[in-house]
Amino acid sequence: MQTKILSTSDEDIKYAGGVIRSGGLVGFPTETVYGLGANALDGEAVRKIFAAKGRPADNPLIVHISRFEQWQSLVTEIPEKAERLAEKFWPGPLTVILRKKDIVPYTTSGGLDTVAVRMPSDETARRLIDAAGVPIAAPSANTSGKPSPTSAKHVFDDMNGKIEAIIDGGKCGVGVESTVVTLVSDVPTLLRPGGVTPEMLEEVLGEINIDEAVYSKLRDGVKATSPGMKYKHYSPRASVVLLKGEFDKFKEYISSHADENTVALVFDGEENGLGVKAIAYGRQDDSLSQAQKLFAALRAVDELGADKAYVRYPNREGVGLAVYNRLIRAAAFEVIEL
């Protein structure tokens, strides 16, 4: 299949909407990362997403909507807490899980009786959903397990020849996937941190739970509340290790452990004088800038042909929790205390 690269012109968005309506796949920008979209209500179309990504069938997709009424058509009930969340954070990088109606195929929900829904703020994403005239199921548009795509080029690198089209809408603003919260449990529970922080959620909901998979590896035998959390994720080919400690110690560690196939993932301004190739992933005291650059930096590790990447340990406050959550998975939970 020839993958078309589309612009954000009205004509191209209309074309892409047609592709979705007729059961095809389109890569498209959102404010979080690029999504790989299909008609969420068409099980056959959604199955193609899993095939193109190599995604395990039990890992559910997020359904993207552009209007509030679409939400009512997808879920059995919208409790007051959900309404408050939507009012505060939609359109934006927050995904809310509720019980699904029958209209949502089990292919979309990964076999669960619940469905994850989000209204993106990105203009292009919203225009595409409008043009399609149906809710769009879209996971990140990367090959399963690889770092998520934050540019149309990243999508092309992974999906060329596998999907009908990619809309090039430039770089993504937030840079990490949406915050996922479930309202199906008694107490609202954060399943995946993102641009909307736990503190922001608590302002609206009062106390929330944070699923243990956010910080740490699932223990053997524990069922994942968020199926996606059990899979290896966001990884370059190179093995990734987080080094926790001051920059001086980081430098020392690198100088005694690195060889020519090692790269360092550091904060902006720390790239020089390490004796190895270095990639910056944002400013040290600015988690937002780290979120924006993280996935491109992880992809760059492979572009440099490295087999090992040592990474500066991020601050876990605010959006930093999302940065940490992605990095710790890229590192398969390997952290060295310096």
Ligand code: AMP
């Ligand atoms: P992605 O589409 O790649 O951004 O991943 C979506 C994430 O949301 C995965 O971690 C899923 O496990 C999670 N998710 C989606 N739908 C549900 C659901 N119904 N229940 C629990 N987690 C969900």
Ligand code: MG
């Ligand atoms: Mg993903």
